[in-house]
Amino acid sequence: MNQKPIRDTYLPYGRQWIDNDDIEAVVEVLKGDFLTTGPFVYKFEEAIADYVGAKYAVSFANGTAALHGACFAAGITAGDEVITTPLTFAASANCILYQGGTPVFADINEKTYNIDPKEIEKCIRPRTKAIIPVDFTGQPACLDEIGEIAKKHNLVVIEDAAHALGATYRGKKIGSISDMTMFSFHPVKHITTGEGGMITTNNKDYYEKLLQFRTHGITRDPGKLLNNHGPWYYEMQFLGFNYRLTDIQAALGISQLQKIDQFIERRTKYAAMYTEAFINIPEIITPFQDSDGVSSWHLYVIQLDLTRLSTDRAEIYRTLLDHNIGVNVHYLPIHLLPYYKELGFKHGDLPISEFLYEAILTLPLFPLMNETDVEDVIRAVKETITLYSKGV
Incomplete structure (x- = not known):
C-alpha cells in the first residue's frame, strides 16, 4: 500500500x-x-x-x-x-x-x-x-x-x-x-x-x-x-x-x-463503538449478542461478506497491518491443524466453522486503548473496505 x-x-x-x-x-x-x-x-x-x-x-x-x-x-x-x-x-x-x-x-x-x-x-x-x-x-x-x-x-x-x-x-x-x-x-x-x-x-x-x-x-x-x-x-x-x-x-x-470491572467496562464501551461504526456497512457482519448472555468482550470479531469484496481476507488483513492496525484471526479450526489431520480429521468435516474461518477478523480490543485508538481502527477498517468494495 x-x-x-x-x-x-x-x-x-x-x-x-x-x-x-x-x-x-x-x-x-x-x-x-x-x-x-x-x-x-x-x-x-x-x-x-x-x-x-x-x-x-x-x-x-x-x-x-x-x-x-x-x-x-x-x-x-x-x-x-x-x-x-x-x-x-x-x-x-x-x-x-x-x-x-x-x-x-x-x-x-x-x-x-x-x-x-x-x-x-x-x-x-x-x-x-x-x-x-x-x-x-x-x-x-x-x-x-x-x-x-x-x-x-x-x-x-x-x-x-x-x-x-x-x-x-x-x-x-x-x-x-x-x-x-x-x-x-x-x-x-x-x-x-x-x-x-x-x-x-x-x-x-x-x-x-x-x-x-x-x-x-x-x-x-x-x-x-x-x-x-x-x-x-x-x-x-x-x-x-x-x-x-x-x-x-x-x-x-x-x-x-480489583480492576476487572473497570477493564470490562472499557472493553464493552469500545466494542459498542465498533458496532455502531460498522453495523450499517454491508460488507461487515458485526458480532451477534445472545440475549441470554452478557459478553465480557475478550475479542471483537467481525465477519467479512466476501461476496461484496474484490479481494480475500488475507489482503484485507495485510492492508490493515500496513495501517499499523494489529488485526488477528481467531482461530484456524482445530481439525484443520496438521496434527489433527493426521488423526483423521479433514476439510469438509465442519462446514460452518470452515466457512467462518475464511471470513473472520479480530480487531484490537483491550482496556489500555483509548478512544483515539478505537477511532483509528474504525477509520482504517472503513477505508480498507471502501478500497476493496465491489459496491454491490
Missing part, C-alpha cells in the same frame, strides 16, 4: 495493563518468604471463587494445565470421547488427548460462533464422557441447553471460559454454572498473572482431585494417607503434574482482579 498509514505506531490486538499497584504487589512478594505456592495463591483462589460465585477454585500454571486437570478430575481416560468446538485454541482439544481421550468436534452456530447444542446431540455415542463448550470471544455458550444434554446423558461439562471472566449467563456469573469452568490469565485476557489458569467448581470431589493433580499426585492430608510415618510424611497416590501457580503470579492476579 502506497498511501500513508493511518497510525504512526503499531496497535496490537491485545495487551495487558500493568500499573504501579500491580508492581508493588509483586514486589511485596519478592521481599517475603514465599515465591512459589504460598499464601497469595490461596488468597487469589478465594478471590476468584468469590468473584464468580463458586464454592471452590484451584489455580494452575496456565489455562491449558487447568483444562488438563479438569479432564483428569472428570475421569477421562483412554477410549473416552469428549465433544468440543473446532473454533477455539488448540488447548480446548489437546487437553482431551493428554488423558488418552478422543476429541469429537461439533460444529458451531453461525450467529454466535459458539458450539451448537443440536450438533452436540448428533455427536453423542456410548463412549462420550464430557462436553467442553467454549465461551468464544467472551460470549457465553448456550449453557442451559448444554447442561440439559449433559444431565440426560450423564456427561460432565467442562466450560472453557478462557475468554469469559466477568461474563454472565441468565443473570449468573460464568464460573458458577458448569461442573468445572476454566479461566486463563494470559496477558491478553481480562486480568493477567503473566501465565496462569484457574478451575472453579461447586463439586468438592473435583476440587480435591484438582488440588492433588497439580502437585504430582501428592497429598499430605492425613485423612487420605494409606500410611502415616509422621508429620513429614506424604504420598504420591497417582501420576500428577507440577502445574502450580506461584505467589509472585498470584499477587499480580489479586491486584488485577
Whole structure:
C-alpha cells in the first residue's frame, strides 16, 4: 500500500495493563518468604471463587494445565470421547488427548460462533464422557441447553471460559454454572498473572482431585494417607503434574482482579463503538449478542461478506497491518491443524466453522486503548473496505 498509514505506531490486538499497584504487589512478594505456592495463591483462589460465585477454585500454571486437570478430575481416560468446538485454541482439544481421550468436534452456530447444542446431540455415542463448550470471544455458550444434554446423558461439562471472566449467563456469573469452568490469565485476557489458569467448581470431589493433580499426585492430608510415618510424611497416590501457580503470579492476579470491572467496562464501551461504526456497512457482519448472555468482550470479531469484496481476507488483513492496525484471526479450526489431520480429521468435516474461518477478523480490543485508538481502527477498517468494495 502506497498511501500513508493511518497510525504512526503499531496497535496490537491485545495487551495487558500493568500499573504501579500491580508492581508493588509483586514486589511485596519478592521481599517475603514465599515465591512459589504460598499464601497469595490461596488468597487469589478465594478471590476468584468469590468473584464468580463458586464454592471452590484451584489455580494452575496456565489455562491449558487447568483444562488438563479438569479432564483428569472428570475421569477421562483412554477410549473416552469428549465433544468440543473446532473454533477455539488448540488447548480446548489437546487437553482431551493428554488423558488418552478422543476429541469429537461439533460444529458451531453461525450467529454466535459458539458450539451448537443440536450438533452436540448428533455427536453423542456410548463412549462420550464430557462436553467442553467454549465461551468464544467472551460470549457465553448456550449453557442451559448444554447442561440439559449433559444431565440426560450423564456427561460432565467442562466450560472453557478462557475468554469469559466477568461474563454472565441468565443473570449468573460464568464460573458458577458448569461442573468445572476454566479461566486463563494470559496477558491478553481480562486480568493477567503473566501465565496462569484457574478451575472453579461447586463439586468438592473435583476440587480435591484438582488440588492433588497439580502437585504430582501428592497429598499430605492425613485423612487420605494409606500410611502415616509422621508429620513429614506424604504420598504420591497417582501420576500428577507440577502445574502450580506461584505467589509472585498470584499477587499480580489479586491486584488485577480489583480492576476487572473497570477493564470490562472499557472493553464493552469500545466494542459498542465498533458496532455502531460498522453495523450499517454491508460488507461487515458485526458480532451477534445472545440475549441470554452478557459478553465480557475478550475479542471483537467481525465477519467479512466476501461476496461484496474484490479481494480475500488475507489482503484485507495485510492492508490493515500496513495501517499499523494489529488485526488477528481467531482461530484456524482445530481439525484443520496438521496434527489433527493426521488423526483423521479433514476439510469438509465442519462446514460452518470452515466457512467462518475464511471470513473472520479480530480487531484490537483491550482496556489500555483509548478512544483515539478505537477511532483509528474504525477509520482504517472503513477505508480498507471502501478500497476493496465491489459496491454491490
